[in-house]
Amino acid sequence: MTNTQNFKRSLHRRHFLQGLGAATILGVGGCVGRDVLVSPYSGGELVQPPVETSTDGLLDTKVVGQMCQYKLDGDAVNLRGYNGKPVGNTFDIKGGDTLKLKLTNTLPPLDPTDYVCTIDGIEVITGYNVTNMHLHGLHVSPKAPSDDIFISVLPGDTYDYEYEIPKDHPPGTYFYHAHVHGSTAIQVASGMSGALIVRGDIDEIPAIKAAKEQVMVMQTQRFDAKGECNDYGTLNLGDKTYINGQYLPVIRMKKGEVQRWRLINASHKVPLNLKMEWYRYTTTMPFTVLCLDGNPLPKTKEVNSLELVPGNRADVLVKGFSPGTYYLTGGVEGGNLATIIVEEDGEDMTLYAGDLPENPHLKPIPASEVTFGRRLEFGFVYGQSPSFTVNDKVFSCDDPWQIPLNSVEEWEVYNHTAYP
Numbered sequence: 248m249t250n251t252q253n254f255k256r257s258l259h260r261r262h263f264l265q266g267l268g269a270a271t272i273l274g275v276g277g278c279v280g281r282d283v284l285v286s287p288y289s290g291g292e293l294v295q296p297p298v299e300t301s302t303d304g305l306l307d308t309k310v311v312g313q314m315c316q317y318k319l320d321g322d323a324v325n326l327r328g329y330n331g332k333p334v335g336n337t338f339d340i341k342g343g344d345t346l347k348l349k350l351t352n353t354l355p356p357l358d359p360t361d362y363v364c365t366i367d368g369i370e371v372i373t374g375y376n377v378t379n380m381h382l383h384g385l386h387v388s389p390k391a392p393s394d395d396i397f398i399s400v401l402p403g404d405t406y407d408y409e410y411e412i413p414k415d416h417p418p419g420t421y422f423y424h425a426h427v428h429g430s431t432a433i434q435v436a437s438g439m440s441g442a443l444i445v446r447g448d449i450d451e452i453p454a455i456k457a458a459k460e461q462v463m464v465m466q467t468q469r470f471d472a473k474g475e476c477n478d479y480g481t482l483n484l485g486d487k488t489y490i491n492g493q494y495l496p497v498i499r500m501k502k503g504e505v506q507r508w509r510l511i512n513a514s515h516k517v518p519l520n521l522k523m524e525w526y527r528y529t530t531t532m533p534f535t536v537l538c539l540d541g542n543p544l545p546k547t548k549e550v551n552s553l554e555l556v557p558g559n560r561a562d563v564l565v566k567g568f569s570p571g572t573y574y575l576t577g578g579v580e581g582g583n584l585a586t587i588i589v590e591e592d593g594e595d596m597t598l599y600a601g602d603l604p605e606n607p608h609l610k611p612i613p614a615s616e617v618t619f620g621r622r623l624e625f626g627f628v629y630g631q632s633p634s635f636t637v638n639d640k641v642f643s644c645d646d647p648w649q650i651p652l653n654s655v656e657e658w659e660v661y662n663h664t665a666y667p
Contacts, residue, residue: 269570280291290495290586295462296332296442300339306346306576309645310335312400312425312439318497320487320494324474327354327376327425327437333492334464334513335423335441342447343414349407350380356402373429376402381426383558384541386416396426412552417606418447419541420560422464431538436469436515437476438492444509448604449543454597461498463490465555465577465584467514482515486660488581497586500567500577501593507537508563512555516667520578521553523587525571532573532587535598538562543603552581566598615654627664635664 299308315328329335340346354376387394387410400406424440425431442462450456466489470476490496495497500506512519523532536548539561553561565604567589575585634641650656 254634271329283345290493290497293461293463293492293585294493295497295498296334296337296464296491296568298339301341301344301346302575304341304344306338306340306344308336308338308347309349309351310380311351311353312434314355315438316585317492317559319468319470319492319587320491322470322474324468324470326468326474326476327378327434327439328468329439329441333438333468333489334466335439337442337444337462338423339444339446340412342412342416342418343447344412346382346412347407348380348410349405350378351399351405352376352378352400352402352557354378354402368551372399373399373427374401375430375433376432378425378434379406379427380408380423382410382421382423384408384421385443385445386413386561387411395446396428399427405525415607416445416447417538417542417608418445418449419543420444420462420511420514420562421541422511422560424453424513432479432482435513436467436482438466438468440464440466440511440513442509442511445541447606449537452603453597454599455507455537455564457596458505459500460507460509462509462511464511464513465490465581466492467517469515484578486582488514488517488519488577488584490585495583495585497588499588499590500565501590501595502567502570503595505564505566505596505598508534508561508565510553510555510561510563512557512559514557516557517580518554518556518578518667519581519584520552520576521555521581521584522576522578523565524576525573525575535564535566535600536561537564542609543606545605546590546602547600549600565599566596567593612655617657618654619656621656621658623658623660625660625662625664 299306311330312327313331314325315331316325317333338346357374357376377399379396381396382394389395391398392407392409394410398406420441422440423443425434430585442464468489469482469485470482471481487494531551533549533551534553536544536550538544540559552586555561571593573587574583575587577584582614624638626639628634628636636642
C-alpha cells in the first residue's frame with residue numbers, strides 16, 4: 248500500500264472517530280446542548296489575510312520578499328514569504344483600476360555563480376532567492392513594467408510593477424505569486440502567494456453582495472527538520488494543506504446564512520477535490536458556483552464536489568442548511584482542510600441561483616471561427632539533463648509558433664507528466 252493510500256485510510260478513520268465521539272456526546276437524538284460540538288475539532292477560527300483595497304482607481308502597495316519566521320501547526324519554520332507572514336495580503340481592486348506594486352527582495356544573497364543558468368544557450372539569472380511577481384490569470388500586459396515573468400529581482404533589489412486593469416475585466420478571484428523559472432516551486436511551496444480580487448457587476452447582485460466573504464488561500468508549505476525549504480527534495484516532505492497559514496481551521500456559519508467563499512489552490516503541486524461532508528460521509532453541503540478561474544459562469548451551478556488543481560480558483564456560495572459539524576475535505580492528496588460548524592438561530596438568507604452578468608470576453612466561440620487545430624502531448628525526460636517536452640520535442644524558446652493575431656485555434660492538451 249502506498250503512502251497516499253495509507254494517508255487516505257487514516258484520514259477517513261480519523262474523521263469517523265471524531266464523528267463517533269460527537270455522536271456519543273450528543274446521543275442518538277442529539278439532545279445535549281450544541282456547545283459540546285467543540286469535541287470534533289482542534290484548530291483555531293479561520294483568520295482572513297489583511298485586505299488592501301483600491302481608492303479612487305488606484306492601489307499602491309509594497310510587497311517584501313523575505314525569510315519569515317512563524318509557526319505552522321506548532322512547527323517553527325523559516326520560510327520565504329511576503330511581508331513576514333505565511334500568506335500575502337489580499338488585494339481588492341475593480342476593473343479600470345491601476346495596481347502599483349513595489350517588490351523588494353530582502354532574501355539572503357547567494358554565491359554569484361548560483362544566479363546564472365543556461366536555457367537554450369542563453370544565460371538566465373535565476374536562483375532560489377531570486378524572485379519576481381506574476382498576477383495569475385489577469386488579463387494584463389505581459390510587458391514590463393507589467394506582468395513580465397522574465398524579470399529577475401535579485402536579493403537587495405527592488406522593482407516597481409504597474410498593472411493597468413481593463414475596465415471590462417472579468418470579475419472574480421485571482422492570485423499573485425513568485426514566478427522566476429527554476430525557483431517557482433521552492434518559493435510557492437514556502438508561501439510566496441496571496442489573493443487578488445477583481446470586482447465587477449457580479450458583486451452588485453444583492454443576494455451575492457449580502458453574503459459574508461471568506462478568502463481561502465490553500466497552500467502546501469513544505470519544510471525539513473530545520474523548518475526550511477532549500478532544495479527540491481524538500482518539496483516531497485509532509486502532507487498537510489494549510490488555509491491562510493492555518494492547519495484545520497474552523498469556519499463558522501449560522502443556519503440559513505449564506506457565505507461567499509473565494510477558493511484558491513496556491514499549492515505547488517497538490518490537486519484538491521473539495522467536498523463539504525458530514526462526519527459519516529452520508530450527507531454533503533453543496534457549492535453554488537459563481538466563477539471558475541476568475542471567469543463568471545453564464546448561470547450559477549450547484550455541485551457537491553469541486554476539483555481545483557494548482558493555480559485554479561473558484562467563487563462559490565455556501566448556505567448553512569442543517570446545524571451540525573461538517574468537514575471541508577480535499578480528496579486523497581489534500582486531506583482534511585477545515586471544520587465547518589453550522590450553528591442555530593440564523594437569518595434565512597437568499598441563496599442566489601440564476602443568470603450571471605455576461606462578460607464580452609467570455610462569449611462562446613462558434614466552431615465557424617476556428618481556423619486551425621493542434622494536439623499537444625506534454626512529457627518529461629529524466630536523466631542527467633531532465634527536460635519537459637511538447638510532442639516529443641524538448642521545449643525550446645528558439646522554435647516559437649507564429650499565430651496570427653485574433654485567429655482562433657482549437658487545442659487538445661494531454662499531460663503525461665507527474666506535474667500539474
